[in-house]
Amino acid sequence: MAEQVERLLSREVTRERLIAVEQGTFDTPLWQALEEMGITLALAPESAAGAGLSWQDAEPTLRAAGSWAAPVPLGESLLATWALGSVGLEIPEGPIAVAEGVFRLDHNQHISGTDALVPWIQHCQHLVVVAEQSGQRFVCLLNRDEVSLETVETFARIPSSRVVASGATPVAIAAADNIIGELGLLPALATLRTVQIAGVLDRLLALCVEYGNTREQFGRPIGKFQAIQHLIADMAAQTAAAQVAGLYACRQIDKGNGEYGAAIAKARGGLAATRGAEAAHQIFGAMGFTDEHILHYYSRRLWQWRDEAGSEHWWAERLGRRVLAQSGDELWRGISG
Known part of the structure; x- marks a missing residue:
């Protein structure tokens, strides 16, 4: 499909x-x-x-x-x-x-x-x-x-x-008490946004790699410069992290633990959206900010989805309060499970 x-x-x-x-x-x-x-x-x-x-x-x-x-x-x-x-x-x-x-x-x-x-x-x-x-x-x-x-x-x-x-x-x-918790559809929507963020980051990564290989400066592709390589490497790391986070949240919904999965995923996915968009616009420079370029159609989605369904800060605080309310044994089970 x-x-x-x-x-x-x-x-x-x-x-x-x-x-x-x-x-x-x-x-x-x-x-x-x-x-x-x-x-x-x-x-x-x-x-x-x-x-x-x-x-x-x-x-x-x-x-x-x-x-x-x-x-x-x-x-x-x-x-x-x-x-x-x-x-x-x-x-x-x-x-x-x-x-x-x-x-x-x-x-x-x-x-x-x-x-x-x-x-x-x-x-x-x-x-x-x-x-x-x-x-x-x-x-x-x-x-x-x-x-x-x-x-x-x-x-x-x-x-x-x-x-x-x-x-x-x-x-x-x-x-709907069997599938919906106290936050309603918010965890499911946060999961959706994290998965979508992962998708956009993958698209931005592909655009940046292509641009790095084709745009030349000082007689060689800009992708040969270490600063650009560092930005692309960080984008790849953020993309992978967002994808894993989104998949984890999806699995948690299937297990009936959607809120916990959404909290982890949106907190990590929101951070990835911020860093990924920043790196992409640094790689493309001024061109990426022009209305004619395709880049901002993706980066603006990232910024929007980062804030929708609870920001990474909101979810991180909620997750932190849950962790603090548990015993040490419960914390380890949550991390390892």
């Missing part, structure tokens, strides 16, 4: 299509191609007409989508269909947005709450949220018309909004 996505995106994703999306045009042909291939239901269980892949199995597909900065909400829709299918709810057609915050569910089955940033919601008819009532959590499917949207400008320039629900009536709702 990952190879199919890689071939499709390498053929279809161009600078012109990235520009069009950032200007507010949804890439319907690309989305339809992904739907026809069955990619959008990869994480949905077979009972929901999906492929039933585990997060670990789907990781290469999610990473490929990140690698090409796919101008459609593929990752978000995969997460949404996983959440809906896991609790037995019917999955609607079309792209689906995901809220990272936990909303409130009253006794009349109405939903209220706010999410400061929901990417792609303008192009999605449906939104998946987690709502809480008396300590119990529910996966809820909302129609976009049930919420109010306030446009938010982001680094990535992906159409995004602040979402406010005030007594919204869900299209469907189901209890």
Whole structure:
């Protein structure tokens, strides 16, 4: 499946299509191609007409989508269909947005709450949220018309909004305590962002290696200079670290320990995004900052995904508090397990 996505995106994703999306045009042909291939239901269980892949199995597909900065909400829709299918709810057609915050569910089955940033919601008819009532959590499917949207400008320039629900009536709702913890869909979204970060870093690494071999200065390729070699070596290390972190988090979701995996992955992936983008722009110099160059379409995604679903600092602090609350024996089990 990952190879199919890689071939499709390498053929279809161009600078012109990235520009069009950032200007507010949804890439319907690309989305339809992904739907026809069955990619959008990869994480949905077979009972929901999906492929039933585990997060670990789907990781290469999610990473490929990140690698090409796919101008459609593929990752978000995969997460949404996983959440809906896991609790037995019917999955609607079309792209689906995901809220990272936990909303409130009253006794009349109405939903209220706010999410400061929901990417792609303008192009999605449906939104998946987690709502809480008396300590119990529910996966809820909302129609976009049930919420109010306030446009938010982001680094990535992906159409995004602040979402406010005030007594919204869900299209469907189901209890989800078996798969959703106190943070709602935040750990799953943090895992997704880490895997996507790993994909973008791999793309930047390839661009930098190619540029280092072809750009000449003082009569030889700049890749022959030790300073450039050091930057590329550090990029390779950050890329590998982010990929391992994302895969680890995927495995932890499969094991039912998603929050712990997400904390480790996002903390490490966020650091990799910062250092990787910095190195890439140092290698390309002034050219990489021009609007005409492809580099910033990837580096801006890195900066955006680094901050979404909890920054590395937020997750590191949460992980640290958890470690401090445990005994020494528990700490070792967490590290070695």
